[in-house]
Amino acid sequence: MNEFQLDGKVALISGSARGLGAATAEALHAGGAKVVIADVLDGEGAQMADRIGANALFVHLDVTREADWEAAIAAAVERFGGIDVVVNNAGIETTSLLENCTLEEFDRTLKINVSGVFLGVKHAIRAMKPGGASGRGGSIVNISSGAGLKGSLGLGAYCSSKGAVRLLSKAAAVECGRLGYGIRVNSIHPGLIKTEMGVKTLNDYVRLGLMPDEATAEQAFLGAHLIGFGRPQDIANGVRYLASDAARWITGIELSIDGGYFAA
Numbered sequence: 001m002n003e004f005q006l007d008g009k010v011a012l013i014s015g016s017a018r019g020l021g022a023a024t025a026e027a028l029h030a031g032g033a034k035v036v037i038a039d040v041l042d043g044e045g046a047q048m049a050d051r052i053g054a055n056a057l058f059v060h061l062d063v064t065r066e067a068d069w070e071a072a073i074a075a076a077v078e079r080f081g082g083i084d085v086v087v088n089n090a091g092i093e094t095t096s097l098l099e100n101c102t103l104e105e106f107d108r109t110l111k112i113n114v115s116g117v118f119l120g121v122k123h124a125i126r127a128m129k130p131g132g133a134s135g136r137g138g139s140i141v142n143i144s145s146g147a148g149l150k151g152s153l154g155l156g157a158y159c160s161s162k163g164a165v166r167l168l169s170k171a172a173a174v175e176c177g178r179l180g181y182g183i184r185v186n187s188i189h190p191g192l193i194k195t196e197m198g199v200k201t202l203n204d205y206v207r208l209g210l211m212p213d214e215a216t217a218e219q220a221f222l223g224a225h226l227i228g229f230g231r232p233q234d235i236a237n238g239v240r241y242l243a244s245d246a247a248r249w250i251t252g253i254e255l256s257i258d259g260g261y262f263a264a
């Protein structure tokens with residue numbers, strides 16, 4: 001048996017209407033999983049599920065709403081018979097110098113990026129643990145960031161949120177491991193990928209006057225990644241690995257997929 005395959009597994013990916021989440025849904029589906037596309041973007045999310053086909057389901061999910069999480073996980077279990085993988089990928093980026101960042105911007109960033117991941121972890125554990133609605137263990141993958149490992153100019157709120165995701169993941173890994181739940185929890189730390197969010201970051205550096213123009217911003221970010229920019233699939237492949245039984249002895253790690261950004 002190929003332990004890298006995901007046949008028989010059911011995966012829910014938050015924020016998978018586009019960007020890294022969409023690439024992850026495609027990669028997990030290509031690996032054999034049934035996938036639940038979960039997002040606030042109903043039109044794009046439903047299209048994404050249609051593109052994948054019969055083994056995909058779209059559910060509306062605002063990660064900050066606990067009732068949405070309960071309904072999304074229940075829908076996965078009802079449609080596909082269980083839940084084995086939850087990828088907490090949905091997130092936003094706030095670009096602002098800390099001295100100018102409003103409390104509302106800071107709180108909103110933490111609400112989506114941290115409270116949203118907390119709720120995903122909580123309801124994944126409840127469903128996956130022995131006696132839960134699925135009850136067969138599983139893998140939780142939380143998408144943090146390179147900005148969750150070191151400070152970044154103009155990204156104070158975002159760094160705060162992604163740093164919290166890093167340790168929330170480790171705390172969840174400890175809890176699930178010590179309590180014998182059969183659930184692994186890991187975080188992934190992507191470098192800059194030119195999704196809508198990634199392009200916005202480059203533009204925001206210019207808008208904030210931190211870079212003179214977009215070409216300079218792009219060169220600066222490119223220079224920070226030792227082997228060039230990555231693709232959404234590069235992150236998705238890492239999620240696929242951590243979701244699979246090939247990673248059965250891996251929990252509580254932080255996997256940097258960043259073209260060498262963190263090493264430099």
Ligand SMILES: NC(=O)c1ccc[n+]([C@@H]2O[C@H](COP(=O)([O-])OP(=O)(O)OC[C@H]3O[C@@H](n4cnc5c(N)ncnc54)[C@H](O)[C@@H]3O)[C@@H](O)[C@H]2O)c1
Pocket residue numbers: 014015016017018019020021038039040041061062063064089090091092093112116143144145146189190191192193194195196197198
């Ligand atoms: N792109 C990068 O360079 C990069 C780097 C490091 C980490 N990340 C992280 O990867 C994840 C995906 O980023 P991306 O680049 O694909 O961004 P993106 O903006 O292209 O996509 C984010 C998705 O999350 C969804 N979303 C936002 N708020 C939501 C909410 N409240 N409930 C449910 N869904 C919500 C959006 O609708 C969208 O589909 C994020 O957590 C991001 O912080 C991205």
